[in-house]
Amino acid sequence: MPRYKLTLEYDGTGFVGWQYQGDGRSVQEALERAVERFCGEQVRVHGAGRTDSGVHALGQCCHLDLAKQAAPGVLRDALNAHLRPAPVTVLDAAEAPPTFDARRDATARVYLYRIVNRKAPLALAHKRAWHLPRPLEFHAMAEAARLLEGTHDFTTFRAAQCQAASPVRTLQSLAVTRIGEEIAIRAWARSFLHHQVRAIVGTLVEVGEGRRTPADVGAALAARDRRLSGPTAPASGLYLEAVIYRPPRR
Structure with a gap:
């Protein structure tokens, strides 16, 4: 199963933070929904840091696994298309080793x-x-x-x-x-x-x-x-x- 590393920027205004909180929209949720719209897969995206409500990112990193392989550039562009109008942008997508962990490897x-x-x-x-x-x-x-x-x-x-x-x-x-x-x-x-x-x-x-x-x-x-x-x-x-x-x- 291919693993990908994503680098993101986002405006944290209006988000409860990176991680699911159950009482508002999160960056993690917005990204996972964009993945599902792109390829129909329900995935869990793992972030390098749990930014709080209202905190922004210029270079947040995360990883995810997909059942089917996608060219990194295609993945980046497709996610950005499906993230609109959320103020979240995938700056870069790259294939990563299967053991890569965005949080633990930082x-x-x-x-x-x-x-x-x-x-x-x-x-x-x-x-x-x-x-x-x-x-x-x-x-x-x-x-x-x-x-x-x-x-x-x-x-x-x-x-x-x-x-x-x-x-x-x-x-x-x-x-x-x-x-x-x-x-x-x-x-x-x-x-x-x-x-x-x-x-x-x-x-x-x-x-x-x-x-x-x-x-x-x-x-x-x-x-x-x-x-x-x-x-x-x-x-x-x-x-x-x-x-x-x-x-x-x-």
Whole structure:
């Protein structure tokens, strides 16, 4: 049975998230219905990451098995035709080894958080970025972010409903950059805790507003106390930017 790897982008607005929730439409459901319309097969699509309600993707990956083989380009184009008008696009389709697993084989996931720091309200970036009208001290935010890089117990930045067995994660990189009025926060790790990135972003924003110092963020991390985290940033500014895999062996 042929296995395929798909790379997707989607606007998470209006979806309950990647995965079936039972109380609204999901990206997973939209994609599986498109497969059924294309070839009549009912399949289960397995994603690399379970993005939450309102969270977007620039490079979500998933895998699925089909009973009949299809040329990757044909599969990509057919799924895109049947996904309309849902705001989901298959960027790439490729044949994958039968053992490939989009979630387990990923070596890293990269999340991007977008902040637009200006007084004027958002038009084009509405529901696609966090609008913050008060000036933010970008350099202090970047300094605080560096304190969170590495392997730590991230209990402080973990949602109460997080079901992960351990709060220990390794942030390979947490970079804060600014171009004009937009601040981008990129987090790179093999895996994340529930709401970890959004809790970190909310805390870094408090640093940018002058309500905390970078040292306060380091102390909050060490305390392992969720009450010391900043607010959870809105889902609308978060993107699953990329899923990283090891190059295939030759």
